[in-house]
Structure formats: C-alpha cells, structure tokens
Amino acid sequence: MIKFFPNILAALVLGFVTLSASANGDIHIQDPWVQAAPPGVKVLAAYLEIKNNGKKQQVLTGVSSPAFGQIEMHRSVIHGNMAHMEHLKELAIPPNTSVVMQPGGLHLMLMNAKKPLNAGDQLPMTLIFGSGEKIAITATVRSGKTEGTEDHRHMDHSGHGEHNH
C-alpha cells in the first residue's frame, strides 16, 4: 500500500484522480468522472473503478447525487452491431477484484441533470453498498478518453458483476 501513496498524492494534487475509500479500507473508488456532454443533455454517464481489497464480496446497490434526479447502474451491450443498455439492480465486486466502469461498458446512468454541466465541474456522489456502507466521492466532468478505447475493444464484459432482472 505504502508505495502507492506518492502516486495517489500526486494524482490528487494534479486533479486527475480522486480516490475515496471505505472506513475499513476494503473498498477503494478510483478516478470517478462524468462524460462531458452538450448543454441540453439531461442524461449523462459516469465512470469509475471500484477496487475490493477485502476478503468479502461487496455489492454496490445504489448511487445518489444532489446533481441528478436519479442514478442507475447500466451496462452497454453491443450484440450483432445492435447497442442496448441493461439496467443492473446491483453490481457485485468479488474479493480482491476490481470492477472498471468505462465508455462502452459498465457505467452509471445519470438522469435528470439539475443544471447544465461543464468540463471541470465537480459533482458529489454517494455510493451505497449492500453492507450499508456509504462512500462519498467527487466526480469530475471531463471530455471522454476516446483515444483510450483500445481497452473497450478488447474488454470482456462477462466477468464483471452480476446482473439481476
């Protein structure tokens, strides 16, 4: 852990990465960000990485933010060139596993934005876990990393979380 600290600190200072953790340190939330969108857009997406360093499975059951009317967990699925979104009621993060939300896959669907958002805006959000634990994070609005989509191309969606209908 110790050796990561300078990086985290540097990232925090640079403002690129924000990191929040659960009280017992088992869950770490990294780099939460919101895809910047044209001013009239009321539905946006947020991405982040959830690391579960603990020995127990963690389940993300909900997300809230004063900046949005409602937030849901979704997964984009492209099958035979047809894109659709699956609504996930919860998202499991197995022990010693990291679940990455990124464009073209898992994301938080942010609905009914209360005001137009601009790149650089900082949005508070609260992640609620099945254990009852809540983690407060701050997501930064920024333009997408379209150059980073190699990951998205090779990403295996099957291993991430459970989805319940």
Place this chain on the structure above:
Amino acid sequence: MKNQRGVLTRKSLAILLIAAVAIVVAAAAFIGFRSNSDTVVKPPEEIEDYLFWEAKELTDFKLIGADNKTLELDDLKGKWSFIFFGYIHCPDVCPLTMGILGQAFKLIEKNPAAYQDIQGVFVSVDPKRDTPELLKEYASYFSNKFTGVTGDTAQVDAFSRQMSALYTIHPKEAQASEDNYLVTHNSTVFLIDPQGRLYGRFPPPQLTQEIAEVFIKIRTFYNERVKK
C-alpha cells in the same frame, strides 16, 4: 438459293465478319465496363472489410433538421457522409461513438482535400424526445461537420431501413418515469459515397485512428478507380 451459291458465300462471309466484329466490340465494351465498375474492381485488402460488396443506390428520403432545414438524398451527394443512428438520452454508446467520429474528423483534417469532402449526420431514432433544435446543439458539439436530424417514424424508417439500421424503443421498461425509456439501436457508422450510395461501414467498436486512416484509403481508392 442453290443457284446463287457465289453471291451467298460472299453475303454469308460479310455477315460472319459483321458478327465477329460485333462480338469483339461487345466483349471490349463489356470488359471496359467491368473494369470501370467498383463492383468488380477489387479494393485493397486493408479497406475491403469496410466496403459493401456492391455500392447500394439509395432512394430519396426526407429528414428534419433545425431552422426548418431538411436533409434529402441530394444533400448527401458530392460529399462523403458518415451516418450514425442514436438518441440524445443515450449516455454511453452515443457520446462515445460521436466523440470518436469527431476525433476522427480532426485527424482527417490533416488532409484538407479529404476534410473538405466529409460531413457527419446524427440521425435520432427518438423523435419524441429529440427535437431538431436539441439535435443541432448535440451534433455540432462533437464536430462542426455534424448535422443532427430526425423525423416522424415513417421518415426515419424510410432512411434507416435502407441501411438495415434497426432500432427498438422500449417504453417505460423498468424506468422511473414515462420520459426515461431505453432505445436499442444499430451502432454502426455508415459511409455514403459522393454519388449518394451506401458504400461502406464502420462496425462497433470503432476507433478514431482506424476510421480516419481507412476513410482516407477508401476515398483514394474511390477517386482513382471508381469515380465516374
């Protein structure tokens, strides 16, 4: 006939000769036609997968943009058009694809002649929520090369079906309110050539560099071998 053997022979020789010449001319014309047709000229391997086996002529359509402007087949002619079907309430795949296309246009800009030739069209399959004014703002956010259009269901279908770009609107599917519904849509980027024919496609997941490089090659191939 039997009495005019010599005359007949000369006549039949002439007919044979004319027939032979006709066959040669027809064959030459046929070969010439074939080599001018893009349906037969084999495209370079690196762009082959992106091209339709045969460019498909589109029939006229009418889509509605902001400021009472319409988009019809004639508006696609003379340009290379990148077509994407989506909807504004799509938070993930649509901005991702539109962002990639916008970045690809920036890369294409390094080739000014090619850049001059391109336009992007975002077609909303969700006219209930996406007004032409919203679509203008949305599309131009990703690139000033983009136009945003929609239409009533019949108008959208008249265009989308020519690309077999299916979509499904899921009303109120496990959603909190009537205005929060999901849409399944084809996330291919379609490429229409300057003759207004469906020429190529970039299936998902798209990459910025890939779109820009492949498009430049397609355009070169087309200009050298296909253009009438």
